Each structure stands twice: as C-alpha cells, then as structure tokens.
Amino acid sequence: MSIKFRLTVMSFLQFFVWGAWLITIGTYCFNAKGWTGAEFGAIFSTLGLSSLFMPAITGIIADKWLNAEKLYGILHILYGIILIYVPKVDDPNVLYYVIFGAMICYMPTISLSNSIAYTILKNNDYDVVKVFPPIRVWGTVGFIAAMWLTNIFSSPNPPSFLHDFGLSVGNGIATLLDSPVTANQFYFAAFFAIVLGIYSFTLPKCPPQRLISKEASFTEQLGLNAFKLFSNSKMALFLLFSMFLGAALQLTNMYGDAYLNDFKNFPEYKDSIVVSSSTIIMSISQISETVFILAIPFFLKRFGIKQVMLFSMIAWVLRFGLFAYGDPAEGLWMIILSCIVYGMAFDFFNISGSLFVETTTDSSIRSSAQGLFMMMTNGVGAFLGSYLSGIVIDNYYTQNGIKDWHNIWIAFSSYALIIGLAFAIFFKHKHNPEEVAKVSH
Template identity: 80%
Template sequence: MSIKFRLTVMSFLQFFVWGAWLITIGTYCFNAKGWTGAEFGAIFSTLGLSSLFMPAITGIIADKWINAEKLYGILHIFYGIILFFVPKVNDPNTLYYVIFGAMICYMPTISLSNSIAYNILKNNKYDVVKDFPPIRVWGTIGFIIAMWLTNIFSSETPPEFIKDFGLGIGKFIADVFGSPIFANQFYIAAFFAIILGVYSFTLPKCPPQKLIADDASLAEQLGLNAFKLFSNSKMAMFLLFSLFLGAALQLTNMYGDSYLDDFGKITEYKKTFVVEGRTFIMSISQISETLFILAIPFFLKRFGIKRVMLISMFAWVLRFGLFAYGNPTDGLWMIILSCIVYGMAFDFFNISGSLFVETTTDSKIRSSAQGLFMMMTNGVGAYLGSKISGIVIDEYFTHDGLKDWHNIWFSFAIYSLIIAVLFGLFFKHKHVPEDVAEIAH
C-alpha cells in the first residue's frame, strides 16, 4: 500500500468522524431533546474552547516526548469512546462536559494529522506542496460522505429514494445500542474514530523533533511570544477582525440542519427533499469548499489578500441573507446558492488570512503567529459566536417554542455586513503580487 494512499485514508477518516455529527447535532439538541438555544450554544462552544489550548499542548507533547502518530491514535480512540456515551446523556449540562471531553481529544488531531502527513511525505522524498493538497481534499470528501450516511441511517425520515434501506440499517444500529435512531450519528462517528485510532499505529513513525529547547520558557513552548504581535497596530486590527468574523464561521454548521428540518413543521414543505434530504443539501457547502480552494491562487494574484478577505466577508452576508429568504419550493435556488457561496466565504478568509500572517510576521515566530490567528478565529471567535448566538436566539427570535429563522439569518447577515464595511474602512494593506507569488512557490 503506497504512502500517499495510507495518508489519504487517514485524511478521509479524520474528517469523516467529525462530519458524521457536526452539522446535525443542532437538530439533535433542538428537535430530539427539546433543549434551548443557550443550552445548545454552550455545547457547541466547546469546539472553540478546546481549540484555545489543546493544539498547543499536544504540539508540545508530540515535539518533545511521544511519536505524533501514536499520540494521534490515542486521542482518536478516546474521542470514539466518549462519543459512545453521548446518546445516553439526557441533560444538556452533562452533555456539555461530554462533548467538551470529546473535543479536547478531537480538535488537536486536526493539526496533528497535517503534521503527520508533512513529516511522512518529506521523509519519503515527496513534494509536500504538490502532493499534500490531493491527500487533504479527501478529508473534505470524508466529511461529505459522513453527512450523507447520517442523513440515511440516523433519521426516521430518510430521502424517499433510499428510505427502506436507510430505515432498515438505521433501526438495526439503534436496536444494537438500545438508543433512538437519531442517535446513530454518534455511534457511526465513534466506531470509525476507534478504527482510525488503531489504524494510525500502523503509519510510519513520526518521532519527536525536539525543536523546542529544554530551557525554553513556558511562554515560548506554548507559542505565547506571538502575542507581542498585538503591539503592531495593523496586525492587532487584523486579529481583532479575525475574532469578529470567527464568531460567524460556524453559525451555519450550528444551525443550518435545524433550519432546514424546521421547514418540516410547515405542511406545504413537509415532504420536500430539502427536509428529508437536508444533510445532502448542506453537504453542497463542503463540495463548494473543494472547488473554491482551487480558485484561490487566481483571486489572490488578481485582487490581493485584503480584497480576497473582503470578498469572503461579503460572501458571508450572501450566505446568511440567502438562507433568510430561501424556502424548499420557489426559494430553493436561494438555499442552493447559499450553500455554493459558503465555499468562498469559508475558504477565502481562512487561507488569505493565513497568507497575510505568513507574509507579514518574523520567521522566528511565524508558526506561533499562525497558531494565534487560528486561536482568534476557531478559538475565541467560535466560542463567543456559539455562546452569544444561542442566548440571542432564545431571547429575541424564539416564540412559543418556534424559531424565527428569517430574522435569525437576517441578523447574522447584518452583523457580517457591518464587519465587512468596518474591515474595508479601517484595515490598510497594500497588494504586493510578489508576496503571493513567493508563497505560491
């Protein structure tokens, strides 16, 4: 079995075991459990909370003491074990700690999987720039396929074209574990997470590099020296806007499936494919990601980093606005277009932002600076977005147990528009094509 194929399997399963439940946990909490937006927001915020500290801690462990592939495998096995307990939890406060435990194990594996792939490819004389992207794209494909399987096997109303098969397998899994069929998503993720954990022990060894000196300060080991970037007004402005936009990055992952599922409460939409195949619809967003990644070099070269980030922000306005006015019949095109726009909204900011950090920071703290950027977006931003959105939805957009999805999405769109306008006005950055060309090569 070739090295690239083995890494492709790792990448596929890495995101498969996340995609099986990430998009649908909102529907699980709202419709299956009847919990509030604030309760769900707290649960979902564990993704951001764990991203604040676990990648740095596991990075130090892998750099100094334990083979990266072994640490990766241990984390996935524990992640899978914890997920098996999720369907047994009937209290939102308890589930908060269970999901937090799962995220403590899972979130650092995202960066670890990249490190493992880079290490193995380099040791086997592969070109990382050329050979890693085709491997990584299978992670997105794994996420998509996991979403489809969840829609088929973890729903009492799977799409009509596969209904009998889906219900048959779904009920079998539910009977085996003695849980409702909608809990199958967690068992699917747990089973394959443990398989991935065991599989990782068969990968080529990635021993500690010990690049961090033994006498380095704790701040240096944790990458905290990158915080001095806040003394630079331009970088501070960029990181502040990264936080604000980070608050919006996971909102459609949090609420998208629930939004489509709630159309089923309206008689004229109840039997539409948008309701029965809602996870298939949402997966268009991930498919779009794989396509827009390929367009990024063109946009960066043509428009520059700042404009590409602005395009991303206005794409978020469209993403939310189209959801606000879409419906499963004559407004279906808006829902589909919103999912297509997602790829541009998500990828353009993450990648152009990463390139901005790469081209404007000192090489001595560049890795730490990248970690700081990710912490502001996927850590602090995602945490605040999850917590605050749940509270706001409960307070202003939930009436008699029903959510006012039109105004929820519309308010998210207005928020994104304000961020985009302020970013355009206050963030100053000159387009230097040579910087983009240097990174690309």
C-alpha cells in the same frame, strides 16, 4: 502507498468523524431531546471553548516534545471513546461536559492535521501550495460522505431501497445498542475516529522542530513564544479579525439543518425535499467546498491573501442573506445558492488564513502559531458566536417556541457585512506573488 495518498486518507477521515454529527446535532437537540436554543448554544459553544486553549497547547507539545502524528493519533482515539457515551446522555447539562471532553480532543487535531501535512510534504520536496489543496479537498469529501450516511441511517424510516437489499443498518445498530436511531451519528463518528487514531501512527514521522536547551527561558520552555505574535500589529489585527469572523463560521453548522427542518411546520412545505432530506441539501455546501478548495491556489496567486479573505467575508454576507429569503418552493434556488457560496465563505478564510500564518511565522513556532490561529477562529470567536447566538435567538427571535428564521439570518448577514467592511479598511496587506511561493519551500 504514496505520500499524497496517505495524507488524503488522513484528510478524508479527519472531517468524516466531524461531519457525521456536526450538522445534525442541532436537530438532535431540538427535536429528539426538546432542548432550548440557550441549552443547545451552550453545548455547541464547547467547540469554541476547547479551541481557546487546546490547539495552542497541542501545538506547543508538537513543537517541543512529542511527534505531531503520535499526538494526533492519541487525541483521535480519546475523541472516539468519548463520543460512544454521547447517546446515553439525556441531560443537557451533562451533555455539555461530554461534548466539551470530545472537543478538547478533536478541535486541536484540525490544526495538527495541517501541520502534519505541511511537514510531510515539505520533507518530500512537494510544492505545498499546489499539492495541499487537492489533498485537503478530500476532507470535504469525507464530511459530505458522513452527512449523507447520517441522513440515511439516522432517520426513523431509512429509504426503502435499504430494506430491499437487507441493509437497514441504521435500525440494526439502534436495536443492537438499545438507543434512538438518531444517535447513530455519534457511533459512526466514534468508530472511524478510533480507526483514524490508529492509522495516524503509520504516517511518516513529524518530530519536534526544536529541542529545549538548558539556557532557554521559562517562556521558551513552555513554548509560549507564539503569543509574541500579538506584538506584531499586522498579525494582531489578523488574529482579531479571525476572532470576529470565527463567531460567524459555525452559525450555519449550528442552525442550518434545524432551519430547513422547521419548514415542516408549514403545510405547503412539509412534504418538500428540503424537509425530508435537509442534511443532504446542506451537504451541497460541502460539495461546493471541493470546487473552491481547488481554486484557492489560483485566487491566492492572482489576488493575494487579503483579497481572498475579503472574498470569504462577502460570501458570508450572501450565505446568511440568501437563507433569510429562501424557501422550499419559489425560493429554493436561494437555499441552493446559499449552500454554493458557503464553499467560498468557509474555505477561502480558513485555508488562506492558515497559509498566511505559514508564510509569516518562524518554523520553530509554526505548529504553535497554527494553534493560535485556530484558537482565535474556532476558539474565542466560535465560543462567543455559539453561546451568544443561542441567548439572542431565545430572547429576541423566538415566540411560543417558533423561531423567526428570516430575521435571524438577516442579523447574521448584517454582522458579516460589518466585519467585511472593517477588514477591507483596517487590514493593510499588499499582495506579493512571491509571498505565496514561500510556503512551498
């Protein structure tokens, strides 16, 4: 098998094992378990909390001591084992710690997968800017595939065609494991996470970039040099905005499916496709990602890193704003358009940000620097966004158990607009076409 194909399989499974439950866990907690926004917000905040330290720690380990592909495999196997236990938990306080354990293993694998792909492609003389996005796009395809499987098999009443062909897998697994049908999402993720963990040991070796010398300082021995990036004003500002935008990145993953599902409370919408296939509707967001990921090389070379990240922030304003005014009837186009712009909102910042780190850091701390970027976006930012949004929604946008989704999305959109304006004014970065080419060599 070719190197590109092997990395494509890794990318597909990397996001398949996340997409199987990430979008639907909100509906699972609100509807199947009956928990509050604050309880769910705390559980979801573990994604951010684990990213505060684990990507940086694993980046240091991969830079200094252990092959990146081996560390990656170990983490995925542990992640899969923990997910098997999730459906057995009925207490939100216990689930908080279980999901936290799973996220400690999973979140650092996102930045590790980037580092592994970059290393293998460079070692085989590929142009990373051209070759990596088409590989990464298969991660989005994996996420979509997982969402569709979840929507089909985690429903109490799977589509009739499954019964016609004797493929009522969802109910079959549920009966076998004596668990609610809605728990199937976690079993899907667990099985394929373990498969991915085993598969990663077959990838080309990605050894530590630099051995530790006896003369190295204590800071160097611990691999903490990446934190010196904060002493660079441009990098510090970039990481600060990464944190602020990170607070918005997971909001639609947290609440999007629950928002669409809540239209069932309106008689005129209860039988709409938005309610019956909410997860499939949400998957349009990931389908959109496949287009925008492939467009990233053009946008980066034409507009530069700063403009591409700014496009992302504008897209977040539209993402939330369109949700605020959409509905399953006359406003269905707004919901669909919101899902389409998500592709630009999510990928333009994450991938261009990752490439910015790749082009502005020394190779000896590159895995650590990628982990630091992940820490600020999916760590500090996502933790604050997840935890505080649950409290704010409970206190200001919920009455008698009914959420005011219109004003929730307006508040999120206003936040993204403020961050985008501040980024445009304060982050100074002149476009240099040769800058992007650096990552290819």
